[in-house]
Amino acid sequence: MRTRPLKVALLGCGVVGSEVARIMTTHADDLTARIGAPVELVGVAVRQPSKVRAGIDPALITTDATALVKRGDVDVVIEVIGGIEPARALITAAFEHGASVVSANKALLAEDGAALHAAAEEHGRDLYYEAAVAGAIPLVRPLRESLAGDKVNRVLGIVNGTTNFILDKMDSSGAGYSEALDEATALGYAEADPTADVEGFDAAAKAAILAGIAFHTRVRIGDVHREGLTEVTAADIASAKRMGCTVKLLAICERAADGRSVTARVHPAMIPLTHPLASVREAYNAVFVEAEAAGQLMFYGPGAGGSPTASAVLGDLVAVCRNKLSGTTGPGESAYTRLPVSPMGEVVTRYHISLDVADKPGVLAQVATVFAEHDVSIDTVRQSGKDGEASLVVVTHRAPDAALSGTVEALRKLDTVRGVASIMRVEGE
Amino acid sequence: MRTRPLKVALLGCGVVGSEVARIMTTHADDLTARIGAPVELVGVAVRQPSKVRAGIDPALITTDATALVKRGDVDVVIEVIGGIEPARALITAAFEHGASVVSANKALLAEDGAALHAAAEEHGRDLYYEAAVAGAIPLVRPLRESLAGDKVNRVLGIVNGTTNFILDKMDSSGAGYSEALDEATALGYAEADPTADVEGFDAAAKAAILAGIAFHTRVRIGDVHREGLTEVTAADIASAKRMGCTVKLLAICERAADGRSVTARVHPAMIPLTHPLASVREAYNAVFVEAEAAGQLMFYGPGAGGSPTASAVLGDLVAVCRNKLSGTTGPGESAYTRLPVSPMGEVVTRYHISLDVADKPGVLAQVATVFAEHDVSIDTVRQSGKDGEASLVVVTHRAPDAALSGTVEALRKLDTVRGVASIMRVEGE
Numbered sequence: 113m114r115t116r117p118l119k120v121a122l123l124g125c126g127v128v129g130s131e132v133a134r135i136m137t138t139h140a141d142d143l144t145a146r147i148g149a150p151v152e153l154v155g156v157a158v159r160q161p162s163k164v165r166a167g168i169d170p171a172l173i174t175t176d177a178t179a180l181v182k183r184g185d186v187d188v189v190i191e192v193i194g195g196i197e198p199a200r201a202l203i204t205a206a207f208e209h210g211a212s213v214v215s216a217n218k219a220l221l222a223e224d225g226a227a228l229h230a231a232a233e234e235h236g237r238d239l240y241y242e243a244a245v246a247g248a249i250p251l252v253r254p255l256r257e258s259l260a261g262d263k264v265n266r267v268l269g270i271v272n273g274t275t276n277f278i279l280d281k282m283d284s285s286g287a288g289y290s291e292a293l294d295e296a297t298a299l300g301y302a303e304a305d306p307t308a309d310v311e312g313f314d315a316a317a318k319a320a321i322l323a324g325i326a327f328h329t330r331v332r333i334g335d336v337h338r339e340g341l342t343e344v345t346a347a348d349i350a351s352a353k354r355m356g357c358t359v360k361l362l363a364i365c366e367r368a369a370d371g372r373s374v375t376a377r378v379h380p381a382m383i384p385l386t387h388p389l390a391s392v393r394e395a396y397n398a399v400f401v402e403a404e405a406a407g408q409l410m411f412y413g414p415g416a417g418g419s420p421t422a423s424a425v426l427g428d429l430v431a432v433c434r435n436k437l438s439g440t441t442g443p444g445e446s447a448y449t450r451l452p453v454s455p456m457g458e459v460v461t462r463y464h465i466s467l468d469v470a471d472k473p474g475v476l477a478q479v480a481t482v483f484a485e486h487d488v489s490i491d492t493v494r495q496s497g498k499d500g501e502a503s504l505v506v507v508t509h510r511a512p513d514a515a516l517s518g519t520v521e522a523l524r525k526l527d528t529v530r531g532v533a534s535i536m537r538v539e540g541e
Numbered sequence: 542m543r544t545r546p547l548k549v550a551l552l553g554c555g556v557v558g559s560e561v562a563r564i565m566t567t568h569a570d571d572l573t574a575r576i577g578a579p580v581e582l583v584g585v586a587v588r589q590p591s592k593v594r595a596g597i598d599p600a601l602i603t604t605d606a607t608a609l610v611k612r613g614d615v616d617v618v619i620e621v622i623g624g625i626e627p628a629r630a631l632i633t634a635a636f637e638h639g640a641s642v643v644s645a646n647k648a649l650l651a652e653d654g655a656a657l658h659a660a661a662e663e664h665g666r667d668l669y670y671e672a673a674v675a676g677a678i679p680l681v682r683p684l685r686e687s688l689a690g691d692k693v694n695r696v697l698g699i700v701n702g703t704t705n706f707i708l709d710k711m712d713s714s715g716a717g718y719s720e721a722l723d724e725a726t727a728l729g730y731a732e733a734d735p736t737a738d739v740e741g742f743d744a745a746a747k748a749a750i751l752a753g754i755a756f757h758t759r760v761r762i763g764d765v766h767r768e769g770l771t772e773v774t775a776a777d778i779a780s781a782k783r784m785g786c787t788v789k790l791l792a793i794c795e796r797a798a799d800g801r802s803v804t805a806r807v808h809p810a811m812i813p814l815t816h817p818l819a820s821v822r823e824a825y826n827a828v829f830v831e832a833e834a835a836g837q838l839m840f841y842g843p844g845a846g847g848s849p850t851a852s853a854v855l856g857d858l859v860a861v862c863r864n865k866l867s868g869t870t871g872p873g874e875s876a877y878t879r880l881p882v883s884p885m886g887e888v889v890t891r892y893h894i895s896l897d898v899a900d901k902p903g904v905l906a907q908v909a910t911v912f913a914e915h916d917v918s919i920d921t922v923r924q925s926g927k928d929g930e931a932s933l934v935v936v937t938h939r940a941p942d943a944a945l946s947g948t949v950e951a952l953r954k955l956d957t958v959r960g961v962a963s964i965m966r967v968e969g970e
Contacts, residue, residue: 135834139692145757145877146689242687248835250679250687258671258679260575261855263568328574388841391820405564405852406677406842412817413838423834426690440867448574 117152118433121186121211123177123202124193125158125165128216128243131422132190133168143426147433151188155180181206188432190425191215192243196223203228207235212436214428216243216421222317222333225324229445238441240428245318246271246397248420249413250427255325255401256443262403264326267365268540269399270392271318273415274309275341275361277301277395279349279380283358288346301395311340312378315363323365323376326401329451331365331376337456339379348380348534351466351505354494355538357382358390362539366459373454382464383540390540400540457514462491462538464507467523468531471502475528479504482526486519487511507538542573546581547862550609550640552631553621554587554594554602557645557672560851561619562597572855576862580617584609610635617861619854620644621672625652632657636664641865643857645672645850651746651762654753658874667870669857674747675700675826677849678842679856684754684830685872691832693755696794697969698828699821700747702844703738704770704790706730706824708778708809712787717775730824740769741807744792752794752805755830758880760794760805766885768808777809777963780895780934783923784967786811787819791968795888802883811893812969819969829969886943891920891967893936896952897960900931904957908933911955915948916940936967 120136122129136143136153144150156168157177165173174180181189181202189206191213193199199220203213213232215221221228221244232239242252246269255264270276274296281292293310296302308314316336323331341361352359360383365376383390388410392398397415402408414420435441469475476495483490489509496503508516516535523529549565551558565572565582573579585597586606594602603609610618610631618635620642622628628649632642642661644650650657650673661668671681675698684693699705703725710721722739725731737743745765752760770790781788789812794805812819817839821827826844831837843849864870898904905924912919918938925932937945945964952958 131834135690139690142692142757143690146875248691248832249838250683253682253687254679257860258682258856259852260859261564261568261572261857262677262852263571328571388820391817403677403852405560405848405855407846407849409678409840409842411838411840414836417836419834420836423688423691423832426834427687428690430689431686434872438869440869443863446575 114149114437117150118147118187118436119154119185120151120429121154121180121189122156123189123191125156125168126192127418128192128421128425129156130165131418132192132425135422135426137167143430146430148437149433151429151433154186177202178205181211182209184209186211187436188429189213190429191217192425193217194219196220200224204231207231207237212238212432214425214432215239215241216425217241218244218314218317218321222320225321226330226445226447233444236441238432238435239444240432240442242428243421243424245321246399247413247415247417248423249397249399249411249415251322251399251411252325254411255322259401259403259406262405264401264403265367266402267322267326267399268389269363270360270389270397271363271399271415272309272315272361273395273397274302274306275315276392276397279341279344279359279361280393282344282346282349286346289342289344310342312338312361315361315378319363319365319376319378322363323374324447326365327367327374327451328446328449329374330447331374331453335376335453337377337379341380344380345534348536351464352382355382355464355507357384357538359536360389364539368454368458372451374451375454375456375459377456377459379537381537381539387540457512457517459513460510461513462508462510462541463516464505464536464538465520466533467504467506467529468533469502469504470528470530471497471500472528475502476504478526478528479506479523482522483508483519486515486522488515488519503533543578543866546579547576547616547865548583548614549580549858550583550615550618551585551621552606552618553623554585554597555621556847557621557850557854558585559594560847561621561854564851564855566596572859575859577866578862580858580862583615606631607634610640611638613638615640616865617858618642619858620646621854622646623648625649629653633660636660636666641667641861643854643861644668644670645854646670647673647743647746647750651749654750655759655874655876662873665870667861667864668873669861669871671857672850672853674750675828676842676844676846677852678826678828678840678844680751680828680840681754683840684751688830688832688835691834693830693832694796695831696751696755696828697818698792699789699818699826700792700828700844701738701744701790702824702826703731703735704744705821705826708770708773708788708790709822711773711775711778715775718771718773739771741767741790744790744807748792748794748805748807751792752803753876755794756796756803756880757875757878758803759876760803760882764805764882766806766808770809773809774963777965780893781811784811784893784936786813786967788965789818793968797883797887801880803880804883804885804888806885806888808966810966810968816969886941886946888942889939890942891937891939891970892945893934893965893967894949895962896933896935896958897962898931898933899957899959900926900929901957904931905933907955907957908935908952911951912937912948915944915951917944917948932962
């Protein structure tokens with residue numbers, strides 16, 4: 113056992129950072145035994161130095177993050193600031209000045225992961241980021257390492273707790289979106305500005321990271337088709353129930369059937385109640401992974417929060433410290449397949465379309481003709497109507513997204529179609 | 542990229558071994574890219590050399606496993622023979638002659654894991670065994686690495702597919718144990734001699750391995766309290782349903798409340814239908830992990846079968862080969878806590894006891910007195926009776942197993958208690 117400690121610098125001391133610092137102190141003996149050497153916190157970079165931070169030696173606090181990562185004697189930098197800058201510059205400087213990096217920064221990794229991996233490799237450092245995807249749930253390591261001998265074909269998951277909480281409330285209480293969002297905000301599940309969650313940006317960043325690792329290629333957040341849940345209505349949820357489904361905001365990464373491209377997308381979708389993801393409640397996360405040999409695996413747990421995210425950060429810290437001690441680095445970026453990311457139009461899935469139509473004979477025939485003209489095959493149709501108003505709910509077989517878009521565009525032009533009330537994809541069957 | 546291949550010897554070419562060999566051939570390019578060097582199968586040790594093995598070069602087949610592991614130029618030995626000997630001798634010889642080992646051998650690891658780890662360490666080799674626990678489900682790596690910065694307090698899982706299939710059938714069809722076992726056998730889920738599965742030996746081996754890794758201590762199969770499911774009746778399942786529960790054969794590894802010891806056990810137990818493990822159907826496996834910072838995590842997937850187990854073996858193969866190339870080894874045994882394993886009597890849990898009693902006044906008072914005398918607090922009692930026969934179902938609060946055993950012994954001595962129909966623990970609340 114080495115007695116000279118490994119030096120750790122912490123960038124950010126909010127909900128996650130303070131938990132990391134706390135556990136490093138309270139569980140120092142365990143960390144020492146598992147790493148094979150003690151770890152010492154040598155600096156904590158913060159924006160507000162005057163804030164009292166229980167359990168952290170005030171002498172460690174600094175506002176000069178750049179100086180901290182450039183000390184030259186730091187073994188590992190833990191970055192839990194989030195956002196693109198200054199995180200990117202600090203991580204790059206850390207690599208240049210001798211440190212490996214553990215990050216929880218999904219936005220940065222989804223935006224610029226390739227450059228960061230290249231910088232890490234250039235300087236012979238590790239870049240680990242289990243905490244960037246689904247909090248404490250081990251996903252990056254299982255995909256990168258446990259499934260390294262397998263071929264992943266699909267990743268399907270609930271990777272944003274806020275939106276799952278909102279949809280779960282809508283499903284269980286019949287509430288509308290605004291009402292459920294208010295409850296999520298009141299309970300601390302949604303931030304004051306919920307945009308990143310409800311518009312799907314957070315989930316899209318995670319989808320990009322997962323798709324890149326799963327398919328050994330490069331996927332950036334801009335490659336991910338993204339739809340939030342702000343337009344999901346109580347009527348959609350009720351309609352899903354009638355089909356034996358529920359609505360979830362899903363991140364879906366797929367290898368195309370011909371194996372020559374991949375897709376990554378985030379959008380609300382109906383999934384059958386019998387699917388294990390359907391029973392993921394409140395703010396929990398869960399990710400389904402389908403691999404050629406392994407079959408279907410699911411990983412479930414708390415997707416956010418200070419302690420769970422700190423658990424993932426510290427697991428990475430142990431691994432990176434062990435690598436440092438043995439003079440090696442762990443698996444870096446694996447992007448050798450260079451598979452392109454196809455646009456959303458090429459995604460093949462099923463659709464649930466709800467139409468407001470005129471209540472007169474021949475409407476169904478007209479609508480069915482439009483579907484047929486676009487090569488979208490209909491699975492079921494449910495017609496209901498009263499007082500001159502009628503609605504048609506069409507569920508299709510699998511078809512390319514572009515064909516469905518073309519169908520909907522044509523439907524809107526029919527005199528007998530008064531409106532397209534909703535379009536939702538059907539997944540997990 | 543290195544072009545000289547890493548040499549791999551395969552011991553055993555049954556359901557798992559043949560899948561490993563097949564995937565090594567069909568996915569050779571992927572493995573090369575992920576490892577950083579090609580891997581070459583240099584020998585396959587089998588018992589029946591005459592058997593035709595599609596896709597395997599007959600020149601690689603040998604019956605002399607010992608000579609194969611002693612060649613001296615083998616980088617990695619994959620052991621999928623199972624059982625204690627000759628697997629133990631072969632793995633030890635492999636370490637001595639320069640090879641790291643990937644094994645799927647739960648029985649051997651649960652019996653003698655410490656000695657094997659010591660041999661690996663002595664010779665500077667890796668010993669990886671993700672495939673030994675729950676097939677393709679990543680568990681060993683997440684516990685060893687992802688949660689290396691956390692403190693695991695509890696592992697609760699369904700780790701045997703055969704028994705889960707049987708209990709699922711009993712639950713869904715009302716069938717008795719024998720009938721459900723017959724169906725499992727007919728469908729290939731149970732072996733001709735189902736002892737290892739139905740008596741809980743298989744699950745106990747996995748519990749020992751999981752407990753050792755989770756608590757950083759040594760747990761052998763002999764330390765695991767084991768009860769099979771042969772005595773579970775249709776009446777038990779029906780009784781569980783009335784309580785809003787189902788019956789599962791669980792492997793449970795716990796850290797004692799005072800943190801000074803651990804327990805490991807396998808037995809049938811009632812769990813609430815709302816618990817995620819309750820919805821694990823057919824032959825699937827799932828493991829709940831409760832850690833201090835991470836909270837509750839669940840890992841779900843196929844727990845057995847050729848392809849899923851091969852996926853786990855190949856993930857380990859990639860890791861071990863990468864370690865070889867960088868001249869290092871991965872995490873070895875971590876048993877620094879040296880926590881003792883407490884006997885079953887010290888396990889604290891809840892109980893569901895079904896008694897056949899005389900249908901006369903005062904019986905409940907007598908029974909309740911016995912519970913009180915043994916400090917076992919009663920949660921609920923359900924009394925039912927007709928035609929002079931009566932039954933009492935008692936559900937207790939948490940109590941030590943020894944206290945419950947004492948209670949049951951005393952109950953058997955009461956004149957008014959005609960029999961103890963069943964005793965089952967209640968978990969997952």
